[in-house]
Amino acid sequence: MNNVNYEMIFKRKSFHLFRNIGNKKISQQELYEIEETYRNLTPLILDIKTKIKIVPASQTSCKRGQEYSILFYSEKKDNYLQNIGYLGEQLELYLVSNNIGTLWFGIGKTEEPVFDGLDFVIMIAISKIDNEQKFRKDMFKSKRKPVDEIWSGEPVTGVTDIVRFAPSACNTQPWFVEHIGDEIKVFRYKKFGKRGIMPVAQVVYYNQIDIGIFLCFMNLCLIHNNIAYDIEINNDSGCDNEMTLTAVYKLLR
Template sequence: MNMNKELYNMIFKRKSFHLFRNIGEESISTNEVEQIERVYRTLIPLCPEIKTAIRIVPAAETTCKRGQQYCILLYSEKKDDYLQNIGYLGEQLDLYLVSQNIGTLWFGIGKTDEPSYEELDFVIMIAISKIDDEKKFRKDMYKSKRKPIDEIWIGEPIKGISDIVRFAPSACNTQPWIVEHADSTLKVYRYKKQGKRGIMPADKVTFYNQIDIGIFLCFLDLCLQHEAIPYETQLYTDNGLDHEKTMNAVYKM
């Protein structure tokens, strides 16, 4: 099932608002909050068998202090690949919010007083605020700092795919993915350069990088669908082991 086509266009507009400053006086209305909740229920999961839910709460009810108005708390059953699934769903929501001129920030270290909801466990939050001017979003995606294609893509690049997916957001901008392209197959790996973790706590690197892979797969699917490239996906269970490369998905085109 294909995702909303409009989400693809938002790839070029979105940016992470690390601080919500100089964004104007507009607020997210009650109607918009209700619409976000409705839209979430229409999103396409990576793993349909995994139950998830969201709660949208005022900023003061979390430990995230970035000047946002609300935080979207994402909850899930803990099953194989639940982190990738949350990343995949959350990124669709992220791109939808951008289409509504709502700025976003995936906030990994945030905590809430409600660690469970509807018998599901809290996973991660997205901070959000209304932005008064579209010009405050990304002006030129290609100027943002990302790894060059040859660091994340092995084999022949695919125009409209390889050059776009590398802009997927990730925790601390670690970009923990490698794609191997051979014949008509894409193999997607979670990649961790041994001995390097940036500023993330060592015991959280794999946790957030699995969410990142879900975000990346969302970008990859949107790009393939935009380019009208038919494909089938086989997911592989990522047990969160500390290997350099961990297979997460194989795409047959």
């Protein structure tokens, strides 16, 4: 969690197809640094073992023109999906800071569903981008829910209007926040009938990853705005309720 990652919130975009991105390639040194960076990230849940493996595009079912795919593996423990979303988003923002384009690819399959005893969770497709201008120029033009659809209570300056730009599967934006006094509650929100192109059986799975991504944005915004906090993570068992409590923040200002 650092200010560079926060700044990349405004630059990142999903490269749904890696076209017209130039001829630059990700170097072997950059691949090494990606793996080293991941090993030094702070997880959401401390006692869950995770690993990444970077493979050529040809070794996965993702065919979006990328050079490589980063495969995320994890133990299957409580909140492991949220933890992967949290770690993966930190890594994505690091990649963006190095002009590496990204795409969270939820439905992708790999030739190696188990790696070092850990189960495959999700992948991020990546390619080097030759020009910074091919990233997002104005985040606020992105299609996102208005604040009043995701936030109840007094807004937090520098936080409320930024966290809503977190990426999510099929842009479902499955979160809702309640701010009362010095407490912020974050819920995984499932609006019935709204799932984009996701198979109905996979909505909860991917939305749990999404909420981990959202918590990464929330933490980055609070830190950037010098708002001290304690956070308590609630166990999300993957129920299909409309609202599932994910995290409770206690603001210490």
